[in-house]
Amino acid sequence: MSSRDEVLGRVRRALADVPGGERPERVPVRRDYRRVHGSRTAEETVELLAENLADYRAVVHRSDTEGLAVLIRTLLARRGARTVAVPQGLEPWWMAAADAALVEDRAATTARELDTVDSVVTGCAVAVAETGTLVLDAGPDQGRRRITLVPDHHLCVVRVPDQVVGSVPEALARLDPRRPLTWISGPSATSDIELDRVEGVHGPRTLEVILLTGGGAGPLPSR
Template identity: 70%
Template sequence: MSSRDLILGRVRRALADVPDAAEGPAGDGSAYEAAVDRGYAREHGGRTPEETVDLLAENLADYRAIVHHCAAEELPELLARLLAARGARTVLAPPGLPPHWLQAVDATRVRDRAASTPHELDRVDSVVTGCAVAVAETGTLVLDGSADQGRRRITLVPDHHVCVVRVPDQVVSSVPLALGRLDPTRPLTWISGPSATSDIELDRVEGVHGPRTLEVVLMSGE
């Protein structure tokens, strides 16, 4: 008996009590779906919206993202301070970013263009975007290419990314809850901290395949 036969035999024995996938009124596999328990936990524990935002901030910081809190009316001044502290002379903003967010920023604006090359994007000092949803339990930001987030490449090439999250509206507890809000046909980018990798000696190197610095602004009141 070959290894293949041995493995397939084990699979058949494991599925012996499961109805045929073709069974069901329409032969659509509904019997199989009914036989498999889909009652997975969608989140762990019960948290208030405020506790969920606090957990997000904690996990973002644990991933070495720099976290800021502000009210909506404070955002333009905060973004101006963050970009000035970075020494950013150029800032890339997606076309759908609310114009007033960058009204106090003293830097040259770079448009999000399909024709931009990686070398051109690499010369951009900073990029500012919104987000689609943020996952508290994993400290993850998800971008889906919407107008306030732009093309995927603009958040993967420049060295400094500032992402604004509207709280509590854009924050969910868990990945399953986040998936329920997302369109799987869109270009999804999942970000958990700045880009980093480690070699065999566990020396951490940041900025390998994305921004070296990730700053997250948790904005309330909009």
Template identity: 70%
Template sequence: MNSRDLILGRVRRALADVPRDDTPYDQAVDRDYLREHGNRSVEETVELLAENLADYRAVVHRCTGDELPALLAGILAARGSASVVVPPGLAPEWLSASDTARIEDRTASTVYDLDKVGSVVTGCALAIAETGTIVLDGGPAQGRRRITLVPDHHICVVRVPDQVVSSVPQALERLDPARPLTWISGPSATSDIELDRVEGVHGPRTLEVVLVSGEVQA
């Protein structure tokens, strides 16, 4: 018996005494809670996202689709990154202005290989304004979870307003729960019992978010 069979067996035993005509799961919980706090315009929602990202110590940039390649090149140059890992579905145009060595993510890549990379550039599934959270779901422009956890510098591109929602309930309606979801609120950080903050423990020490308006190659 493998772990999956063991867990499912425990679930079945736990549900053995539940009547077949019991209230369906999707009706069992009252979901009349607020879907967002306040009544913001699209522009105000994007501003709130930028504010909360910065509050979490992420570096926020803004540009148009045409300006994106030059901005990404500038960020990588300022960081001094000698290499950047790219997901397999990242649009080549995004890094067309940069001469930083590109490393494609491969299954054979180990965490030690990725630890040698200076930066990673990805897209996202969406961004949540009220919490300042970026959500990745392993899509073509995002790649595997490990490439956004091991390198010390993550640049994440968010298309606004298409990929911006106000709240967590709105985000959950758009996300596929069967996909590998990673929720990122600022750079990786933790605190000990004395509240001394340490960054870069569970993921990138530096998170830079680029809010791109207008047409952009997905």
């Protein structure tokens, strides 16, 4: 018996008691697992997010609307970023103080072209405190998935506390499963068989997160 025959045999045995006309959509799935773990205030949830982001080796910053544009300029300058990819729907005032050249997210942009871009700045759809995870859904301030996977430095702005939830089930309730979802837990990394960590293999080598309070329209700062 081949491995294929063995696997298919196990599938048939597992389905032996399933009526022939039954379809998956007709069978209700129990979802009685806990959606919330423990009790936290909004502030405590944001602090947990910051702690877990740092545990995953993301660099966490905090800002209000008054200081955001200057902070973004400072962080990009610290990286020596000369070019920055930006989604078409990014708040213009976020980049108002940046000295780098802005590269707009376009369908025609190739991966090779993106590989020459130093940094990318985006918003996010939701952030999960318990797992230190940022979720992007290709919204207007996030752009196409590839702009956050190719450049070596990703600067992501999270509006707190509005975009922060405690658990993954709470995040899923906010997300549309039909959209292209990217779940980010720290900078891209992998380990070989000897457990040597290598960063930047299938995404940005450096992830910086700005926790933004008061996420409305901000001022246009002077240089």
